[in-house]
Amino acid sequence: MHLRYWFFILSIVCPFTASASSAQSHTKVDLVIVNKSESRMSVMRDGKVIKTYVIAMGDAPKGHKLREGDQRTPQGRYVLDYKKSDSAFYRSIHISYPNDEDKLRAQALGISPGGMIMIHGQNPRSSLSPEEAQKYNWTNGCIAVTNKEMDELWRMIDEGTPIEIWP
Template sequence: MNSRIFLLSFSFITLTALTAFAPADHNFRSYKKRPAKKAYRLTKKTNPYYIVISKKDYELNVYDEEGWYATYPIVFGSKDLSDKMREGDRRTPNGSFKIVLKKIHNKWGPELLLDYPNDESYRRFKERKEKGLIPATAKIGDGIAIHATRPEEEWTVDNFYNWTDGCISLKYTEMKDLYSYITVGTNVTINP
């Protein structure tokens, strides 16, 4: 078999295998944004945006005072999309959070750090320990963020490939857009 046919066959098989894990309505995904009607002048007191993440839909939606503003396709850490139980389970936590830090990460660029664990996260964690759902020695974990893929790995989002340690990941190019207008203090709700 010549190398060109082998490479094409291998590429097709790899793409077929990766898309087998995608939801039935899978297609190559990119973000949608409402045309701008008015420019916001952001101050520390004014933040018109809030974020709602839907795990089941693999979407991050941004809303403002006028309603829906933008939708970005995303991926997570684990195929198990249930609530984060403890450190190391690679799950993304459910609940209400705030963005507490914007920074540029050395591997995947733009990053919005969430205030996980917050008081509600600690309450659920303690309750689960008391019920014996997690080991008494388990730790809650931290460092959950909304961040980009590496520039050459945007395909992970197109193929619903959950690769993080529990964070929410957007395509590199689309995360640069989100990062440009989301501020520290923005509310983030993560739904199952």
């Protein structure tokens, strides 16, 4: 009887413990905010931060992306418009750069604005640990997180979620 009592208690408590710890990664977010100067990305729901991630960016993270190959991450308001499960860097979520303003600026300057800016996982060819790699800006202008974090983001972010990228 005593043993049966503990199994009953565990069957009630354990599901709540597991769901409480993983509930955060199953929450759908309604906004993603990137703070380039702090190398941080926060996912938001109803004006509250759900989680914050350390990010890696391109080799020249300061300033707005102007042209293809400038190693910069764009700044402004965009949309996370599609997911790519077979990305070269684990998984990726596409950022809708360039927007109309970016295209007009590039046209006026006679340059290509570039594109294919993503939030993605780790570089599979890197010899660094995921945590070590996040200490360096190694992308071509994308926003990188660890593969484990990318799995969380994959569940939390729906296509059409807005993203704000701040200086």
